[in-house]
Amino acid sequence: MIYDIEFETMPREALEAIQLRRLQTTLEHVYATVPFYHKQFEKAGITPGDIKSLDDLKRIPFTTKQDLRDNYPFGMFAVPMDNVVRIHASSGTTGQPTVVGYTARDINMWAKLMARALTAGGASRGDIIHNAYGYGLFTGGLGTHYGAEKLGASVIPVSGGNTKRQIIIMKDFGPTILTATPSYALYLAEVAEDMGVDFTDLKFKFGIFGAEPWSENMRHEIERKLNIIAVDIYGLSEVMGPGVAIECHEAKQGLHIFEDHFIPEVIDPDTGEVLPDGETGELVFTSITKEAFPVIRYRTRDITSLNKEPCICGRTLIRMNRVSGRTDDMLIIRGVNVFPSQIESVLMEIDEVEPHYQLVVEREGKLDTLTVLVEVGERLFSDEVKVLQNLEKRISNNIKEYLGVSAQVKLVEPKVIARSQGKAVRVIDKRKI
């Protein structure tokens, strides 16, 4: 099913004409209302009138997270506060949070985009959506909620946490769609098992998971444990929230970006040069319909590549590959670049380990060391020490072989690694402390 046939299956030429018109309107708007953007144009020696084609976009300077921080809290808003009906903020684990605002029209547009996204992910009007994304300043809960209502589905606004109660609700209310972070979805499966509840007895059909990186192997694990079809949804507060892009459940091959609202580019993070489709780099977004908080060439730090090939679902929208990591998440261990998701892929290939892991990076003298903590099942843990040691060795060899980095692997008992109710903490970098 496609929610908005016209915009989601539009020939590229027509789509690009709409994009250009919307882009030009947005640029005029921010030039007139946001001092930061006005200065950016001046710095580049251009005015919005100089942007005559989509290709001209690259003449405009990038916007970074630091720029948003410098304008904390409301300095990037492009409308008077009178017109702002909602404020969200990013969690701000690294420094000051980023604050974003929405007009009533923005909220309505977001709801519609989320309705489109949920439809692509397999949901429709008759579904009951168990929404376990956190409600609050985080965009996941409310963004999904408004989209579910717009779609006409029944939404259970359960939020994150209180996990045992969630399992009872799942049993009693019979939800058909689960929305959560992939790590919380796995935790729900674990708690269900402890409570003697089998996911095969529940009514779930599709799970719409995102807000953190997860690997293809993690998808298989989730699909197996939850007896569900799992699709990947992407978004970020600065650009809107969830629903910037989503996989269609038909193909599950890349996430369709809602290009009638956001223009994506992939750049070389070092040089800022725009890369051709298919090449991997940093994703950059320009919003072309937002009123309160437009972003122009915003550097997401997310790493991916773009693909314009037609999709079996019928959508003509460009697809981004699953995000493999963030430019600021990349660990450099003794000169080797490693993304947590690569380690995850290696771990998930090994039958004996559970999908709960954490990477600890430390510095001993001048050398960085990587320790991979990973859980194994109860049965294995009570086995001979030798069995465990052999498994540790095998995992460590695989990591060395696939990623070229030496890691010390430590198998730990079930439930040793802290469970998250939102985004999982995968890396503990003790070098910074």
Ligand code: DLL
């Ligand atoms: O995480 C919005 C969201 C909510 C998306 C619910 C999907 C579902 P932020 O908290 O601002 O917004 O975090 C945005 O999370 O730049 C990525 O690094 C990461 N991220 C989001 N979705 C994915 C995904 C929400 N599907 C940041 N795969 C982004 C990998 C993701 N990373």
